[in-house]
Amino acid sequence: MKIFMNVRIYCVALLCLLATTGELLAQQSADSFSLHTAIDRTLAHYPTLKAKAATVKAGQANLTDVKHNWYPNLKLHEQLDLGTDNSIYGSYFTLGMIPSTSGGIREENTSQAMSGNIAMAEMQWEIYNFGAYRTQKDAATSALRVNTADMANEANQLTAAVIQDYLELLRLKELRRIQQDNISRTAEIQRAVNAIVKHGLKPGVDSAIAAAELSRARLNLIDVNSQYNRVRIEIANFTGMDTASVIPDTVNEEKLLSLLNEYLPAKQQMADSLGSHPLLQYYNAQYLNQLANEQITKKSNLPKVSLMAAGWMRGSSGEYNDYFNKNLWSGMGYSRSNYLLGLGITYNLTDIKHTRERVAVQQYKAEAAQAEMETARTRLQQALEQAQSDMMISEQRLEEIPSQLNAARAAATQKTALYKAGLTNIIEVTNALFLLNRAETDLVQARDTAWKALFRAAYAGNSIQQLLPELN
Numbered sequence: 258m259k260i261f262m263n264v265r266i267y268c269v270a271l272l273c274l275l276a277t278t279g280e281l282l283a284q285q286s287a288d289s290f291s292l293h294t295a296i297d298r299t300l301a302h303y304p305t306l307k308a309k310a311a312t313v314k315a316g317q318a319n320l321t322d323v324k325h326n327w328y329p330n331l332k333l334h335e336q337l338d339l340g341t342d343n344s345i346y347g348s349y350f351t352l353g354m355i356p357s358t359s360g361g362i363r364e365e366n367t368s369q370a371m372s373g374n375i376a377m378a379e380m381q382w383e384i385y386n387f388g389a390y391r392t393q394k395d396a397a398t399s400a401l402r403v404n405t406a407d408m409a410n411e412a413n414q415l416t417a418a419v420i421q422d423y424l425e426l427l428r429l430k431e432l433r434r435i436q437q438d439n440i441s442r443t444a445e446i447q448r449a450v451n452a453i454v455k456h457g458l459k460p461g462v463d464s465a466i467a468a469a470e471l472s473r474a475r476l477n478l479i480d481v482n483s484q485y486n487r488v489r490i491e492i493a494n495f496t497g498m499d500t501a502s503v504i505p506d507t508v509n510e511e512k513l514l515s516l517l518n519e520y521l522p523a524k525q526q527m528a529d530s531l532g533s534h535p536l537l538q539y540y541n542a543q544y545l546n547q548l549a550n551e552q553i554t555k556k557s558n559l560p561k562v563s564l565m566a567a568g569w570m571r572g573s574s575g576e577y578n579d580y581f582n583k584n585l586w587s588g589m590g591y592s593r594s595n596y597l598l599g600l601g602i603t604y605n606l607t608d609i610k611h612t613r614e615r616v617a618v619q620q621y622k623a624e625a626a627q628a629e630m631e632t633a634r635t636r637l638q639q640a641l642e643q644a645q646s647d648m649m650i651s652e653q654r655l656e657e658i659p660s661q662l663n664a665a666r667a668a669a670t671q672k673t674a675l676y677k678a679g680l681t682n683i684i685e686v687t688n689a690l691f692l693l694n695r696a697e698t699d700l701v702q703a704r705d706t707a708w709k710a711l712f713r714a715a716y717a718g719n720s721i722q723q724l725l726p727e728l729n
Contacts, residue, residue, distance in 0.1 A: 290503035292423050292728060298496035299419045300412055309408035316401035323397040327390050329382030329564075337374045339585065369581045372588030377569035387559040396549040399542070406542040410535040415495070417716045421709065422492050426505045428705040429485040435697045436478040442669070442690055443471045449677055463683040470687050474694075509728045513707055516727065517652050520711060520720075531637055534719040540630035547626050551619035558605060558612040565599040637717045644714035651707035658700045665689075665696035 300306060447467040454464045493500040531537065574588030575581055582588070672689035675681040715724045 290498075290500070291506045292420065292509075293725065295419050295423050295492060295496055296416055296725070298498055299415055302497035303415055303495060306408065306411055306415060309404070309411045313401070313404045313408055316397075316404040320394070320397040320401050323393050326393055327383070329380050331378070331380045333378050335374070335376045337372075337589065339370060339372050367581075370585070371573065371575040371581055372585040373571065373573040373575075374589055374591070375569060375571045376591070377567060379567040380565065382564045383561050384564050385562040387556060389553070389556040389559065389561075392549065392552040392556045396546070396553050399546040399549040403539070403542040403546050406535065406539040410539040413535040413716075413721070416721060417712070419492070419495050420712050420721075422488055422495065423505060424705060424708050424712070425488045426485070426492060427507060427708075428701060429481055429488060430505055430507075431701040431704075432481045432698065433478065433485060435694065435701065436474060436481055438697070439690070439694045440471065440474045440478060442693075443467070443474045446673065446676075446686060446690065447471050449673075450683060453677070453679075466683045466687065470690070510704065512728070513704060513711075514652065514655060516711060516724070517648050517707060520648070520714060520724070530719045531634060531641075531717075534637060534717075536633050536637065537630060540626065540633050544623060544626040544630055547619060547623035551616060551623060554612060554615045554619050557615075558608050560602050560604040563601045563603065565601060566597070568594070568596040570594045641714055641717035644710045644717060647706065647710035648714060651703060651710055654699075654703040655707060658696070658703050662693075662696040662700055665693040669693040 447464070447470075450463045450467040489500045492498075570591040571593045572588050572590045573592065574585050669689040669692070672681060672686045676683065676686045712721070712724070715721045
């Protein structure tokens with residue numbers, strides 16, 4: 258019996274330990290949803306980035322294919338034929354669809370069938386085309402750079418989008434806490450008002466006003482919860498995680514002012530790094546790709562030097578002396594063989610004007626790509642300057658808001674005490690609570706504005722990867 262009791266105690270202790278461990282792990286799971294986690298999961302999960310990566314692989318395969326364009330064409334062919342052999346002398350264009358009957362056995366037409374076969378090997382090798390192969394390779398390399406830059410830009414854009422959503426989630430989390438505190442304060446005031454009205458010390462309208470304020474506070478919380486869930490779902494789509502139970506990490510709040518001070522003087526340094534911004538790199542790659550395609554177009558009309566070679570063997574059931582062998586199988590062997598070598602040069606003179614027109618089209622496309630790059634540079638510069646300005650204003654607001662918050666807390670405490678003592682009315686109390694709620698909200702909004710301005714400046718100045726390691 259004693260052993261049984263010891264086993265029961267051990268099992269209960271083990272269950273308690275497992276429950277405690279489970280709670281700790283759950284808390285760690287919730288607390289582990291940091292900004293770094295959100296970014297890493299997005300870059301690993303989001304389908305758009307996977308599509309861009311597949312496009313890069315396609316560009317690499319295309320580059321390999323273009324490198325092999327200089328390979329010669331070598332064709333092997335064998336055919337067995339049965340038909341008539343009636344031909345007259347003269348020349349014509351085959352146009353690729355008229356069967357060839359070579360030679361002639363007799364003067365008059367005949368329906369006598371004969372058999373034959375032919376085996377051939379043909380090679381055509383464009384050995385020199387005045388740099389066309391090189392321009393094709395350069396264009397394929399340039400297209401691969403476009404795909405690679407597009408993927409890098411997409412990753413950067415996704416990072417910025419996740420950061421904005423994460424900061425919004427932090428803002429709404431703090432607003433939820435503020436509204437819950439406001440509900441608690443308003444509910445406490447309502448209980449006090451109800452007690453005072455019950456004893457006839459205040460008119461009944463005070464209870465109605467307190468109830469209305471409490472209802473308004475609850476409605477505010479519902480609105481904030483709605484916004485919170487919308488942003489949470491967006492982050493879930495980005496990361497592929499179930500964000501219903503995760504809690505955004507607020508551990509970096511204490512670093513805000515120091516980061517603002519650190520990145521405000523770095524305006525010129527951030528502006529200097531604009532040239533390596535992924536967005537500008539993408540537009541620059543597009544511009545260079547249009548220039549490469551322009552070179553391909555220019556080279557396409559230059560002469561092409563080709564080495565040609567062919568060898569073939571033929572057999573026939575007919576002979577030169579007007580003889581048709583009735584044994585058609587006799588035409589299945591080979592009785593004649595030939596070879597042909599040639600060096601040819603091809604130049605399409607009539608395509609010169611079309612080539613110039615196509616070159617002009619590519620030049621306009623290159624100009625358009627360059628203009629888009631300059632437009633993006635201007636917008637990034639403007640975004641950087643605006644973010645820097647917002648950072649300066651946010652720093653000033655963060656220094657001033659604590660005074661507002663302390664005054665509002667003191668006013669709310671005093672007005673509540675005065676009301677309970679019968680020295681003020683419910684309107685004064687609700688006004689004081691409203692001022693406190695607004696001061697708390699202003700602090701959250703000021704922090705949110707500062708964080709978002711900081712990251713907007715980091716995005717525009719291409720320094721997000723330098724800023725992120727400074728955050729936990």
